[in-house]
Amino acid sequence: MDLLYQIFIAPFIDMVSTPDFLLQVLWEGFVTGTLYSLIALGFVLIFKASGVFNFAQGIMVVFSALTLVGLYQAGVPAYLALILTIGVMALLAISVERLVLRHMVNQSELILFMVTIGLSYFLIGLGQFIFGGETKSMITEQLGLPTGSTEFEPFGGILILQHIDIAAVVIAGILVAGLAFFFSKTRIGRALRAVADDHQAALSVGISLNQIWAIVWFAAGIVALATGIMWGARSDVSFALQIVALKALPVLILGGFTSIPGAIVGGLIIGFGEKLFEVYWGGLLGGGVEGWFAYVIALIFLMFRPQGLFGDKIIERV
Amino acid sequence: MFMKLATGTVALALAATLQMAPLSAAETLNVPSLTYRTGPFAGAGIPIANGFSDYLTMLNERDGGIGGLKIVNPECETGYNSQKGVECYEATKGDGALVYNPYSTGITLQLIPKAPVDKIPVLSMGYGLSATAVGEKFPWGFNYPATYWSQMSSILKYIDSKDGGIKGKKIGFIYLDVGYGKEPIPLLDALSKSMGFTVAKFPVGVKEMQSQSSHWLKVRKEKPDWMIMWGFGAMNATAIKEAAKIKYPLDHFIGNWWAGANADLDPVGEVGKGYIAANMSGNGTDFPAIQDVLKFVVDKGLSQVKDRSEVGKVLYNRGVLNAVVVAEGIRLAQKISGKAAITGSDMRDGLEAMDISAARWKELGFEGFTAPIKSTCKDHAGGGSIFLQQWNGSSWERISDLIPPMTDIVRPMLLAAADKYVADKPDWQTQACE
Numbered sequence: 001m002d003l004l005y006q007i008f009i010a011p012f013i014d015m016v017s018t019p020d021f022l023l024q025v026l027w028e029g030f031v032t033g034t035l036y037s038l039i040a041l042g043f044v045l046i047f048k049a050s051g052v053f054n055f056a057q058g059i060m061v062v063f064s065a066l067t068l069v070g071l072y073q074a075g076v077p078a079y080l081a082l083i084l085t086i087g088v089m090a091l092l093a094i095s096v097e098r099l100v101l102r103h104m105v106n107q108s109e110l111i112l113f114m115v116t117i118g119l120s121y122f123l124i125g126l127g128q129f130i131f132g133g134e135t136k137s138m139i140t141e142q143l144g145l146p147t148g149s150t151e152f153e154p155f156g157g158i159l160i161l162q163h164i165d166i167a168a169v170v171i172a173g174i175l176v177a178g179l180a181f182f183f184s185k186t187r188i189g190r191a192l193r194a195v196a197d198d199h200q201a202a203l204s205v206g207i208s209l210n211q212i213w214a215i216v217w218f219a220a221g222i223v224a225l226a227t228g229i230m231w232g233a234r235s236d237v238s239f240a241l242q243i244v245a246l247k248a249l250p251v252l253i254l255g256g257f258t259s260i261p262g263a264i265v266g267g268l269i270i271g272f273g274e275k276l277f278e279v280y281w282g283g284l285l286g287g288g289v290e291g292w293f294a295y296v297i298a299l300i301f302l303m304f305r306p307q308g309l310f311g312d313k314i315i316e317r318v
Numbered sequence: 319m320f321m322k323l324a325t326g327t328v329a330l331a332l333a334a335t336l337q338m339a340p341l342s343a344a345e346t347l348n349v350p351s352l353t354y355r356t357g358p359f360a361g362a363g364i365p366i367a368n369g370f371s372d373y374l375t376m377l378n379e380r381d382g383g384i385g386g387l388k389i390v391n392p393e394c395e396t397g398y399n400s401q402k403g404v405e406c407y408e409a410t411k412g413d414g415a416l417v418y419n420p421y422s423t424g425i426t427l428q429l430i431p432k433a434p435v436d437k438i439p440v441l442s443m444g445y446g447l448s449a450t451a452v453g454e455k456f457p458w459g460f461n462y463p464a465t466y467w468s469q470m471s472s473i474l475k476y477i478d479s480k481d482g483g484i485k486g487k488k489i490g491f492i493y494l495d496v497g498y499g500k501e502p503i504p505l506l507d508a509l510s511k512s513m514g515f516t517v518a519k520f521p522v523g524v525k526e527m528q529s530q531s532s533h534w535l536k537v538r539k540e541k542p543d544w545m546i547m548w549g550f551g552a553m554n555a556t557a558i559k560e561a562a563k564i565k566y567p568l569d570h571f572i573g574n575w576w577a578g579a580n581a582d583l584d585p586v587g588e589v590g591k592g593y594i595a596a597n598m599s600g601n602g603t604d605f606p607a608i609q610d611v612l613k614f615v616v617d618k619g620l621s622q623v624k625d626r627s628e629v630g631k632v633l634y635n636r637g638v639l640n641a642v643v644v645a646e647g648i649r650l651a652q653k654i655s656g657k658a659a660i661t662g663s664d665m666r667d668g669l670e671a672m673d674i675s676a677a678r679w680k681e682l683g684f685e686g687f688t689a690p691i692k693s694t695c696k697d698h699a700g701g702g703s704i705f706l707q708q709w710n711g712s713s714w715e716r717i718s719d720l721i722p723p724m725t726d727i728v729r730p731m732l733l734a735a736a737d738k739y740v741a742d743k744p745d746w747q748t749q750a751c752e
Binding site: 018021024025028031032124128132133134135136137149160162231234235236237238239240241243244246247274275278279282283286287288290291 | 355356357358359360361363364495519520521522523524525526527528529530531532533535536538539551552555556559563564565581582584585586587624
């Protein structure tokens, strides 16, 4: 009986009795969810173009953030370092297309997936060789990003909003909206969808597969850089950051691997869900439930919609 | 003419081979290092490996090694992965390895059963399985200068001396949710009863190391009077930033000695001002032996440090401390066995005879560097004292004298844990101590 009370009654009493705290939990869920959406978006872009789950997306987050900080530490002014880092991500995208993907046209998805695993380990080695393995501090202030916090007193309690979190939400929102528009309303976006449907067919109507792949890898690189800056500012820049990117997997299962709106909604559901569950119900299971709870949410959705919330319906013709 | 040329070439090649041939195992003192210069914990692994290697290189350069034999320190990269650590152990043990310093509780737990079989001692200096301190049950394991349990008891002792004592207070314990982080929990639970405080635990999974907002929301909800952290690597900086974010008073937040390095606080900077951490080795370069490391190794370009300023930082000096203890163990082993080319068994005897008094620390060029270490057949953890340091926004400042552990409480628990460990292992090798 006590257990039922702890599950069904006590958390809600908690929420009602300290509404300011509930607001704080929801805000954290919102910020985290937005960042998950951003990470998931990087995966979705590449999946849409090549049908491959890009295992290297996590290390791309680390690599881009390390490049930015490394250039700054080498004496390059912050904004110039940012521009040069975007250039490095463009170079990476072109190199991946020229040296790897071009030779893999029409190969099975599993082979392409293995390629991204190889790429991931290559970038880990290259990153450590160039920048070393030490933890680095993100150049938040130098990039003009806000620091500090603003406090509100809703319901007689306290709600603390970190300025960097507000900036993260705004920047992630703009980036997601911009990319969603770019890939749904422009010629390149339509070409991307054609490539996603069938490589051979896309080639036959004159779409340059190589160009599309370079563009999506570059876009994924930009998304990785934005994620690296925001997440790096919240914690710091280290190789452990690549693990955070794996949190996008349940977001993708939930939202669908091919849907940009799915990545956004999925990220927010996971963000809100895991914070609420960890804070209000996690204690019943000894805490530390956040790591797997996102997968439970994803699995539940998977049972009812295997293609995810917004994923393309799977139709197999015999 | 052809024969002369051929003979000359062969002779030259042979001479070159002889000159370049590595010293055989019997002619050297082989101390392999299981390093993690890569991976999520490289930030800690790099300075430790550098400090360890540089001190041993300094002994080679300054003294010609120990007892006339050069020390070799082959590194095997584990990435802090236990499975890789065991592979490294298996790959290097055959070359006359004298001792292993795993620098990972996970790897230590894997090597403890192998040590008596291969007759190579394991020195997990201040980490690993706390029960290793019981020499009768773990003849091949050493973990001085202190165990995680003795460290936890010292931290609680410090808290008890502040704000009217620990009784009735709530202690928050945030820890990396792996073997290392869980290790002090039995002691914390036991002491919560005897000292009259409550504990709120906050496990942080490896995947959440850099995503801890939920954990700190729970801290805000639970409102603990003090927070203690058993963190590592990227977890530490994130935890301190999150603590500052929820306005938790950082002068009531104490990390263990793996959560108090420059690598942890440099990225945090001013935000981390007030945060406290345990330590067991002195900071800085104001020690004659460290000056020798700079002179004989770093300035000669024999070190892997990127910058001279890395010498003297917390984890670099931790690596140095480990190397000093290993070197002293070798000296004692040579003395006991009466030979320079020692074996793993000799090294075990040397480590068990460890006795570095304050006077000996001075002799070694480390006056005031750390507490005296004395091992016995029964006690493989030595003295166990630690001190606390506080971050001032840019560097660490020592804020306490040496705090001895609660030996009267810790020791019986260690004995019970050691008994429990060996209970289901009928062939476990123990030793009688009288």
